Amino acid sequence: MNVLYWLEPWEPSPTVVIAMLIAAVLFARGVRKAKASVARQLSFWFGLAALYVALHTRLDYFFEHEFFMHRAQHLVLHHLGPFFIALSYPGAAMRAGIPYPWRHRFVRPALRMRGVRTMLDVLFHPVIAVVLFVGLIYFWLLAPVHFVAMLDWRLYRVMNWSMVIDGLMFWWLVLDPRPAPPARLSPGRRVVLVVAAIPPQIVLGAFIFFSPRELYPVYSICGRAFTWLSPMRDQQIGGLLLWIPGSMMSVIGAVLALRHWMRLSARARLREEKQADVTASARTRTSSSAVHANQH
Template sequence: MNPLYWLEPWEPSPTVVICVLIAAVLFVRGKRHARISLARQISFWFGLGALYVVLHTRLDYFFEHEFFMHRAQHLVLHHLGPFFIALAYPGAALRAGIPFAWRQRFVGPALAARPVRVALDVVMHPVVAVTLFVGLIYFWLFSPVHLLAMLDWRLYRVMNWSMVIDGLLFWWLVLDSRPAPPARLSPGKRVLVVIAAIPPQIALGAFIFFTPRELYPVYSICGRAFTWLSPMRDQQIGGLLLWIPGSMMSVVGALIALRHWMRLSARGRLQQDRRSGLRPEDRARRREDRTLHT
């Protein structure tokens, strides 16, 4: 079979193509002006490529006809793809890729508009961010809602795009490497936010895995891609994908956020260190003395 066969979209979507192309063009244009390391470039392209593969290739057929494949798709849409894009810290490159005149005339005023600022303040609030991140998983896996989403192609695309957008917002918030301000959250809060998202994912994954009845009969109704896999086994694998890999991605995010916290503290860039008025070497000596006295 021709390998290019798998790159053909199962259901063509101009929205996916346009969004991916815009992000790619802006990044290519902007990285010439912003300093982007090779590792960050690889991270960005891997994340963007992963989103395209699970949204606009022949694999979408399997995502629509097996529950565990659907969970694998959402693992990429909500966790893996947005995680690697945010890990590349591409904001400066994407901004630099926009023509200067457009930034002045359109982008700047749009971001400065009060409705936009209020909306960002709301969705980037730590409690709201965790609630949305976990709540969307629960919402789309609620059996009646999931049935409708898998039967209506319009709702199916809303479901997928909601996972992508929320994943980008969440990981952009958590993996921010800057102190606060200019980051929205302090390094400590970023660690707590991503840790708070772990238990609900484990609980839902375990519930799906251990439930003795079929929760998502839509896959049996519409026909399964893998006839050799029983509905209950399919459901158990899907629960495990949410339970283990999904939670592990959050653990990795927490470790990266903790690393940023330690790095900023060592460089004296935390807000309390800046307010103290001490030089970095004095702050380091003070921390060393406090360690010796405990």
């Protein structure tokens, strides 16, 4: 049993393959034009590979048959993978990877459409963003919803893709290194945004961990991958994965957002100091010229 065996999909999905190929091709085409650093490139490829492993390998069998493995999958889909992709700031590279005629004819007109702009403004509103980020975790872990999602393959894929898309949107907002504008949020609001997402994750993870009864019997009904692990122990490990690693990812995001804030603030101060020096020099030259003229 080698690595290739584990990389084979448990349930083949053309959607996953096409989406990953498009992202990879666009980034590879545009990375030279955008002059992305080696660190940014490594971050992007690691995040994309993590998403592929969590969506389209033989590990998916274990994700469907153990609660703690399912939580590990969503930790990758909602936190780890999108986090590293957003950290690479791939927007410029992927935009450059689109052929110019396509950008001019399709992408730009689509982004200028009122409906598209309104939808993006709503989805990227800080309150909506944090509610969606935390709310999707809560929604898919509601016992009745979770039961159906793990039995219906169509709903199962909707659940996984919703986590990926929402994770990309959220971490894009938080880890955007640019000042506002052109970034949608100011550096301070980015810090507040990610910090606001931490307590609800801790509460839900602690609730699952300390629950005295089995909350998700679907895994016992369908058969567990690890028969040596009791249902309650499986549930407790899953709660811990949401409680600790999930919250820690948000803490790391808050630290990086704070770092961007400090960097942008320092840059703004330097610009203000330079402007003040230029203004003072101009005033000095004006005063000197006036004195010289009076003397004559």
